[in-house]
Amino acid sequence: MKLILSDCPLSIQLPDQGDVKWIDLSRLNIANCVGCFGCWTKTPGRCVIRDDAVKVYPLIARSDTLLYISRIKYGGYDTVMKTMLERAIPVQQAFIRILAGETHHVQRSVVPKDATILAYGDTGEEERAIFRKLVARNAHNMNFKTYRIFFCREEEVNDFTGKELKAWNVC
Numbered sequence: 001m002k003l004i005l006s007d008c009p010l011s012i013q014l015p016d017q018g019d020v021k022w023i024d025l026s027r028l029n030i031a032n033c034v035g036c037f038g039c040w041t042k043t044p045g046r047c048v049i050r051d052d053a054v055k056v057y058p059l060i061a062r063s064d065t066l067l068y069i070s071r072i073k074y075g076g077y078d079t080v081m082k083t084m085l086e087r088a089i090p091v092q093q094a095f096i097r098i099l100a101g102e103t104h105h106v107q108r109s110v111v112p113k114d115a116t117i118l119a120y121g122d123t124g125e126e127e128r129a130i131f132r133k134l135v136a137r138n139a140h141n142m143n144f145k146t147y148r149i150f151f152c153r154e155e156e157v158n159d160f161t162g163k164e165l166k167a168w169n170v171c
Helices: 053-062 079-087 125-141 154-167
Strands: 002-006 020-024 065-073 092-099 102-107 113-120 144-152
Touching: 002 053, 020 053, 053 079, 065 079, 065 125, 065 154, 102 125, 113 125, 113 154, 125 144, 144 154
Parallel strands: 002 020, 002 065, 065 113, 113 144
Antiparallel strands: 092 102
16 A cells, blocks of 8 residues: 655645555644553553544555655654654554664564655755654664655645656556
8 A cells, every 4th residue: 555644735636546545634633642652551553542643553554655745844754744653653562673783663564665755844954964864763663665755845745746656656
């Protein structure tokens, strides 16, 4: 499955294909993670908060191709995307593994992914460098086989998204 998570509405029409899911996170009700670890202890693999995030993180786990579209804020994902990614912790277990000499969480049936991150906004090179490091660090915990990062201005988001969808052969 191919998954597109966006922190803003887009004006691109997606063909009606069952293997492509498009989610505008800005239209969902997603609460902040409260750090209770209930998803590891009380209801393993399921967040105890009942909101729209519980519909999204299983799709993240099942997808083999991802497109994250997020504004960059202080070298990281903007609030909407960051909140969703933090709420996706149930796809991991509390157990730790050593991967490339580093400690990372054991995944719960998470499909390895080819990820594209489209980061938009008025950013300088220093902020972009910080974002590249963040994505590189997160790639192991997010089970990325490969990832690419593209930067653009806000008015270019639809064009960049359209190009990526053409590369996926869905437009």
